[in-house]
Amino acid sequence: MYAEELLSALPLKRVIGPMPTLIKDIAIDSRIVEEKSLFVCIKGDTVDGHEYAQQAVNNGAIVIVTERELVLEGDVTQVIVQDTNRAIGLLAAKFFDYPSNELTMVGVTGTNGKTSVTGIIHNLLQSMGERSALTGTIGFNLNGILYETANTTSDALSTQQMIFRAKMEGCRAMIMEVSSHGLALGRLAGVEYDVAIFTNLTHDHLDFHGTMEEYGNAKGLLFSQLGQDLSKNKVVVLNADDAWSKKYAMLTQFPIYTYGIKDETAAFRATGIRYEDGMTYFTLHSPEGNYDVSMHLLGEFNVYNMLAAIAAFYGRGYALELIVEHIAELLPVKGRMEKVQSDLPFDIFIDYAHTPDAIEKAIDAAMPYKRPGKKMIFLVGTGGGRDKTKRPAMAEKASRCEYVVLTTDDPRYEEFDSITGDLAKGMTHENFACIGDRAEAVRHAVSVAEEGDIIIFAGKGHEDYQIIENTKYPHSDTDIALEEGRKKFNL
Numbered sequence: 325m326y327a328e329e330l331l332s333a334l335p336l337k338r339v340i341g342p343m344p345t346l347i348k349d350i351a352i353d354s355r356i357v358e359e360k361s362l363f364v365c366i367k368g369d370t371v372d373g374h375e376y377a378q379q380a381v382n383n384g385a386i387v388i389v390t391e392r393e394l395v396l397e398g399d400v401t402q403v404i405v406q407d408t409n410r411a412i413g414l415l416a417a418k419f420f421d422y423p424s425n426e427l428t429m430v431g432v433t434g435t436n437g438k439t440s441v442t443g444i445i446h447n448l449l450q451s452m453g454e455r456s457a458l459t460g461t462i463g464f465n466l467n468g469i470l471y472e473t474a475n476t477t478s479d480a481l482s483t484q485q486m487i488f489r490a491k492m493e494g495c496r497a498m499i500m501e502v503s504s505h506g507l508a509l510g511r512l513a514g515v516e517y518d519v520a521i522f523t524n525l526t527h528d529h530l531d532f533h534g535t536m537e538e539y540g541n542a543k544g545l546l547f548s549q550l551g552q553d554l555s556k557n558k559v560v561v562l563n564a565d566d567a568w569s570k571k572y573a574m575l576t577q578f579p580i581y582t583y584g585i586k587d588e589t590a591a592f593r594a595t596g597i598r599y600e601d602g603m604t605y606f607t608l609h610s611p612e613g614n615y616d617v618s619m620h621l622l623g624e625f626n627v628y629n630m631l632a633a634i635a636a637f638y639g640r641g642y643a644l645e646l647i648v649e650h651i652a653e654l655l656p657v658k659g660r661m662e663k664v665q666s667d668l669p670f671d672i673f674i675d676y677a678h679t680p681d682a683i684e685k686a687i688d689a690a691m692p693y694k695r696p697g698k699k700m701i702f703l704v705g706t707g708g709g710r711d712k713t714k715r716p717a718m719a720e721k722a723s724r725c726e727y728v729v730l731t732t733d734d735p736r737y738e739e740f741d742s743i744t745g746d747l748a749k750g751m752t753h754e755n756f757a758c759i760g761d762r763a764e765a766v767r768h769a770v771s772v773a774e775e776g777d778i779i780i781f782a783g784k785g786h787e788d789y790q791i792i793e794n795t796k797y798p799h800s801d802t803d804i805a806l807e808e809g810r811k812k813f814n815l
């Protein structure tokens with residue numbers, strides 16, 4: 325792209341040096357700068373991109389966008405702006421020619437349920453023969469190939485790059501998990517959403533947002549940023565059973581489709597929920613009448629997730645009959661109350677729950693499968709160096725199970741004992757063990773399981789690794805549990 329044209333995205337700037345003709349690429353990481361690139365120095369939480377400007381120049385950057393004049397060697401032009409974080413959003417959207425305008429963009433925000441709702445929508449679109457891309461906690465899924473991403477909601481540059489790639493590969497829609505960090509840090513700058521969905525808001529990430537109020541306000545940005553162009557067919561989907569929805573409704577003038585189980589005014593409502601033979605059944609009440617829905621996904625929280633997806637499809641003009649038909653075929657989202665197929669005499673569920681609310685919902689979901697007189701064993705971990713205030717509340721929720729194993733998710737640099745010790749403060753009974761080493765903890769959970777019991781392994785979900793200090797080690801709750809279980813029952 326012509327440098328002049330690209331930099332026209334930044335109206336307030338001071339340019340030092342001659343303007344080159346062409347810019348071939350944009351980068352924010354000095355380690356992966358290509359020839360004739362523009363490098364934007366981003367001040368991070370742990371490091372400052374300004375420190376790496378020289379490395380970027382050495383690797384081929386010809387323009388540096390910076391917040392202060394830097395001493396740099398080589399043929400390089402400096403563009404000084406007030407806020408590089410804001411600049412990268414503007415530049416990235418311009419460089420990739422605002423790709424979100426050409427796709428149906430779906431953003432899903434909320435504490436829990438983002439991965440499930442995005443997964444459900446993506447899978448339903450695929451089953452109807454429509455090409456869509458998916459981004460979130462599991463990475464970037466483009467035409468069935470999964471690319472790793474650093475965050476649930478990636479930085480502004482990666483976000484625009486991914487949308488552009490989806491467009492170039494013929495996708496018609498892009499379904500994105502939208503985290504509160506992503507919204508608060510401007511990672512979604514320039515993304516024009518057509519569908520904005522809210523799942524729920526419960527305790528999480530208070531280390532970053534400070535208060536629930538701030539956390540909720542950050543999520544509200546998804547709705548307030550939909551704009552005012554009512555000629556566009558934008559759709560807002562809100563959970564009528566969550567009080568935050570009333571606030572979000574006030575942030576936008578686009579049509580709102582509510583869903584829920586408790587609130588009788590919800591436009592899409594489920595009643596008569598029952599769980600039988602690994603299936604969930606409910607009656608869907610909709611503006612177009614009632615439908616019987618059957619699905620392989622388990623638990624009340626998945627009924628909420630499905631209602632959110634149904635409301636979104638309806639809002640975009642899909643026939644409910646068709647959607648209900650496809651829902652019956654849909655398989656569970658990986659690592660979200662996923663029942664492990666095995667020949668073991670007890671049931672294993674894998675779930676990503678890592679908030680008090682999600683733990684409660686995971687237990688609720690498994691409860692219909694609990695056999696009389698048998699135990700439910702819950703293994704719960706939490707990440708190191710992150711929101712510590714939620715830990716006791718997580719263990720308190722897990723205490724509903726007869727036996728609890730307290731462990732770690734990604735301990736990072738925090739001591740195992742510090743994590744399990746915080747969790748233990750919330751236990752309401754004595755039937756628990758603190759085992760920081762997660763592999764050991766999984767083996768222990770299996771060792772106390774008897775025929776007919778249920779074990780829920782929470783916290784890692786689809787993840788196949790564990791981060792200890794700054795290294796990713798391979799780890800699979802499922803593999804360890806199956807191996808230990810077979811050994812125990814001589815299978």
Ligand SMILES: CC(=O)N[C@H]1[C@@H](OP(=O)(O)OP(=O)(O)OC[C@H]2O[C@@H](n3ccc(=O)[nH]c3=O)[C@H](O)[C@@H]2O)O[C@H](CO)[C@@H](O)[C@@H]1O[C@H](C)C(=O)N[C@@H](C)C(=O)N[C@H](CCC(=O)O)C(=O)O
Nearest residue numbers: 352353354366368369370373376474475476477479503505
């Ligand atoms: C606190 C936080 O959000 N940190 C994010 C932040 O990292 P950071 O501030 O430390 O910045 P950095 O990557 O160290 O460096 C700053 C700049 O210097 C550059 N740099 C750095 C090193 C170098 O050699 N050369 C170089 O140019 C970097 O490319 C970057 O441009 O910027 C990184 C790049 O965008 C993110 O990956 C990183 O997320 C970390 C991994 C993280 O854990 N974030 C969490 C808190 C988060 O965002 N979570 C949400 C919510 C998930 C949920 O809902 O559960 C998410 O969306 O993932």
